Amino acid sequence: MAGVRSSLRCVAALVLAVAPAGPVVPPAGAEAARTAGLDAAEAAGGWEVLAPGVAYRELTVRTAHGSARVYAVRADLRRPGVRADLLFPGAVAARTPLTQLAGARGAVAAVNGDFFDISEDQHPGVEATGATSGPAVYRGRALKAAVPEAQRFGWRPPPGGTVEDVLGVGVDGVARIGRLSLRGHLRTVDGVRTLGGLNQYALPVGSIGVFTSDWGEVSRARAACGTDESRQAPCTSETLEVTVRQGRVVAVAATPGTGPIPTGSTVLLGREAGARALAALPPGAPVAVDYGLVSGEPVPFVFALGAHSLLRGGHALPGLDGTVAEPRSAVGLAAGGRVLTLLSTDGREGSSTGLTLTELARAVADLGCPDGVYLDGGASATLVARDSATGGLTVRNHLDHGRERPVPNALGIFTG
Structure with a gap:
């Protein structure tokens, strides 16, 4: 993704030996x-x-x-x-x-x-996702962003x-060695809102996160558990999930879903204030989503x-x-x-x-x-x-x- 940027220049230190002297090589x-x-x-x-x-x-x-x-x-x-x-x-x-x-x-x-997220014993009934805590980029494409600091493993x-x-x-x-931060926006007729996550097992309190086909089949319920201060904090019951395809809302659900996300579809999961913001998007509403992982280099x-x-x-x-x-x-x-x-x-x-x-x-x-x-x-x-x-x-x-x-x-x- 063009928005992905690296950080921190490395310092040269290791010099490997070259071949011993010998005949001139063509x-x-x-x-x-x-x-x-x-x-x-x-x-x-x-x-x-x-x-x-x-x-x-x-x-x-x-x-x-x-x-x-x-x-x-x-x-x-x-x-x-x-x-x-x-x-x-x-x-x-x-x-x-x-x-x-x-x-x-x-x-x-x-x-x-x-x-990575290996255990959810503190959240009964919630499946551990196996997803990593930090960002990931593959073939120039942003796969995921980092979870809130307190939710890391x-x-x-x-x-x-x-x-x-x-x-x-x-x-x-x-x-x-660098640092990658999420930059993303949700644009609707009501204005622009900053996104709080990309394919993450934990979202910031009050935010909206994006899930794509890269996420996989595991339930997205874990994203609404914990807080910005504690990974062990309870899951919130105030959630809303909106599915977007071709720039329009095609489905709305009160709870986080499970199963694969079709290529070309985007799932928006909101918790607390984020859920209330998504409630203003009925089926058919126009939506634009952009996101990337960025740094200073x-x-x-x-x-x-x-x-x-x-x-x-x-x-x-x-x-x-x-x-x-x-x-x-x-x-x-x-x-x-x-x-x-x-x-x-x-x-x-x-x-x-x-x-x-x-x-x-x-x-x-x-x-x-x-x-x-x-x-x-x-x-x-x-x-x-x-x-x-x-x-x-x-x-x-x-x-x-x-x-x-x-x-x-x-x-x-x-x-x-």
């Missing part, structure tokens, strides 16, 4: 020689080359509370054919094991993504961080997913938790955002202790990345990578209870 073979030299440098540094420009490594991190195993994949986005992309099940409100997400798209490697970000923070790759092929994202800053310029951000050791996942950026390192850890199985967020930041920095973000962890922490012997994808870290937790999105690495 221009037609220069790139092949450079590729061979870079892969040889990776292998010499203890990395297993999975494909040209993509390498894998395992290492042990020593901490004051024990040791943790770290599993990492490095991808050089400067290499021809190497790219990163968002993996998701085809709907915002859906979850799939990472091996299936990555395998279906032919990824060489992948790491789990954003925190997962560890709190360091000071200055928000649920709108993302990691993505721009149209220039460079990975960036001029380079649009090709894809982006929710992620939270961990370190910047080689230094861990202040305010990170340094006490709780858990299984973790993260992505490091180097070479000005042109090299990505995906990593995940053990932490609940065997002797590995997991890492605190401050230890995770140090591990990312030690892998040569001056900037990095952390993703969902705990039982969601998963890294898959191609097995060089069989060619198939395998889970590299030890999972909680030995099982993959289905996830709503992930970051995948591709070649060719």
Whole structure:
């Protein structure tokens, strides 16, 4: 979407070695020689080359509370054919094991993504949606916006961080850490109203949210639960849902609906004041809806997913938790955002202790990345990578209870 913009420029830090001196290579073979030299440098540094420009490594991190195993994949986005992309099940409100997400798209490697709505025990009768807390962009299109800050799942970000923070790759092929905010409007004969959500499991109190065919089949009832101060607050009974097609209201319902939304239709869900505003739109009323995810930088994202800053310029951000050791996942950026390192850890199985967020930041920095973000962890922490012997994808870290937790999105690495 043209309105999607990225944020925060990356700082170059990692320089990979080039091929050793040798005979002069003809221009037609220069790139092949450079590729061979870079892969040889990776292998010499203890990395297993999975494909040209993509390498894998395992290492042990020593901490004051024990040791943790770290599993990492490095991808050089400067290499021809190497790219990163968002993996998701085809709907915002859906979850799939990472091996299936990555395998279906032919990824060489992948790491789990954003925190998500996993439990609704505090809201009896309301279905957990599985949708992520943060924004998401796929192929330049805004899939969803961020939920209100108090309604997020997962560890709190360091000071200055928000649920709108993302990691993505721009149209220039460079990975960036940024922030994406929803900008949207509902236009009727009565005036213009600012929209409060896009395909979100939680809407701000008194707002109107947009749901599209990207949402999926899961009930939209969760969007009217909680408040701007508490995820656990009760659901409101004051709701109204309006379906719009070809610029006209075609249906009105008193409660949030379920089931797939047809392509070309838009569902507007209002709560409290938003519901009262929608009540003025009878069937046949003209309606115009526009929305996008925007930031302050001029380079649009090709894809982006929710992620939270961990370190910047080689230094861990202040305010990170340094006490709780858990299984973790993260992505490091180097070479000005042109090299990505995906990593995940053990932490609940065997002797590995997991890492605190401050230890995770140090591990990312030690892998040569001056900037990095952390993703969902705990039982969601998963890294898959191609097995060089069989060619198939395998889970590299030890999972909680030995099982993959289905996830709503992930970051995948591709070649060719």
